[in-house]
Amino acid sequence: MAKLIDGKAIAKALRASVTEQATRLSEAGVVPGLAVILVGDDPASEIYVRNKERAASKAGVNAQTIRYDAETAEETLLAKIAELNADTSVDAILVQSPVPGHIDEHKIQEAISPAKDVDGFHPENIGRLYANREGYYPIANTPRGIMTMLAHEGVKLAGKNVVIIGRSILVGRPMFALAQAADATVSLLHRYTPDNLRHELLQQADVVIVATGVAGLVTGADLKAGATVIDVGINRMADGSLVGDVDFASAEPVAGLITPVPGGVGPMTIATLLQTTAELAALHHGVTLEAGWQTI
Numbered sequence: 001m002a003k004l005i006d007g008k009a010i011a012k013a014l015r016a017s018v019t020e021q022a023t024r025l026s027e028a029g030v031v032p033g034l035a036v037i038l039v040g041d042d043p044a045s046e047i048y049v050r051n052k053e054r055a056a057s058k059a060g061v062n063a064q065t066i067r068y069d070a071e072t073a074e075e076t077l078l079a080k081i082a083e084l085n086a087d088t089s090v091d092a093i094l095v096q097s098p099v100p101g102h103i104d105e106h107k108i109q110e111a112i113s114p115a116k117d118v119d120g121f122h123p124e125n126i127g128r129l130y131a132n133r134e135g136y137y138p139i140a141n142t143p144r145g146i147m148t149m150l151a152h153e154g155v156k157l158a159g160k161n162v163v164i165i166g167r168s169i170l171v172g173r174p175m176f177a178l179a180q181a182a183d184a185t186v187s188l189l190h191r192y193t194p195d196n197l198r199h200e201l202l203q204q205a206d207v208v209i210v211a212t213g214v215a216g217l218v219t220g221a222d223l224k225a226g227a228t229v230i231d232v233g234i235n236r237m238a239d240g241s242l243v244g245d246v247d248f249a250s251a252e253p254v255a256g257l258i259t260p261v262p263g264g265v266g267p268m269t270i271a272t273l274l275q276t277t278a279e280l281a282a283l284h285h286g287v288t289l290e291a292g293w294q295t296i
């Protein structure tokens with residue numbers, strides 16, 4: 001029987017830590033500002049935006065959500081981003097992914113100032129991450145939150161065999177870079193990896209991270225006994241329930257540690273977003289945050 005990784009509880013501790021730092025920032029006259037742009041209505045993004053607004057205000061982060069309908073022109077978004085780049089009360093800008101098909105998402109990602117790129121999607125920040133550069137730069141919040149969870153649970157990646165399934169810019173690719181920088185041996189698979197190859201690689205995996213959007217892609221029969229299983233998937237079923245990309249019922253008896261859905265990675269993504277926003281605000285205003293405050 002696996003031990004559950006309580007993402008909700010770890011996220012709560014991280015948010016409390018962000019709140020402390022926000023107090024420190026406010027003593028210096030700084031309120032971290034986060035601008036979220038949502039174009040159209042994507043159900044996963046709706047959950048994210050709703051939970052984010054609530055968490056931000058409690059943590060002392062000034063969040064604004066800017067909503068556009070699905071037909072909004074690319075130039076309108078680019079003009080808004082330029083305005084937010086120039087606005088000194090905004091430290092962090094996030095455009096919810098995905099955007100409607102007529103909008104060039106790459107153009108949007110490159111329009112956001114790398115210094116306000118709270119998702120770490122700008123090629124400059126991704127380049128830094130892939131080159132394992134030192135110094136501070138924003139890194140995508142879901143993989144970063146997963147690193148925090150693993151550290152909190154005492155799961156060390158050095159020397160481990162890590163299998164990541166999903167190669168998105170949101171999760172899989174930055175996760176690959178982070179796990180590699182932590183001295184793991186890392187395989188990056190995706191939804192088209194042949195079933196037999198995925199099974200073989202999973203049989204040898206100490207840590208499994210799944211972010212494909214395919215409900216139940218990984219089952220208990222795929223896993224090595226005692227593996228750590230991180231489920232990033234959020235799939236809404238016909239009955240309205242949320243399930244991950246891991247078949248929890250069969251995986252839980254085999255795994256050593258496992259994240260639930262909901263209550264696993266999702267809340268950590270939001271807490272880490274607030275963490276990154278506070279870090280960017282500190283950087284922009286020359287405020288030094290307490291050493292090691294992110295260690296929870």
Ligand SMILES: Nc1nc(=O)c2c([nH]1)NC[C@@H]1CN(c3ccc(C(=O)N[C@@H](CCC(=O)O)C(=O)O)cc3)C=[N+]21
Pocket residue numbers: 044045047048051094095096097098119141142170234242261262263264265266267269270
């Ligand atoms: N630029 C960009 N950055 C993102 O980080 C990003 C994005 N676009 N687009 C959409 C996805 C999805 N995402 C979620 C984060 C947290 C929850 C979350 O809080 N989930 C909770 C609550 C679920 C519920 O409300 O029942 C949980 O899993 O327990 C969900 C979804 C971030 N994303």
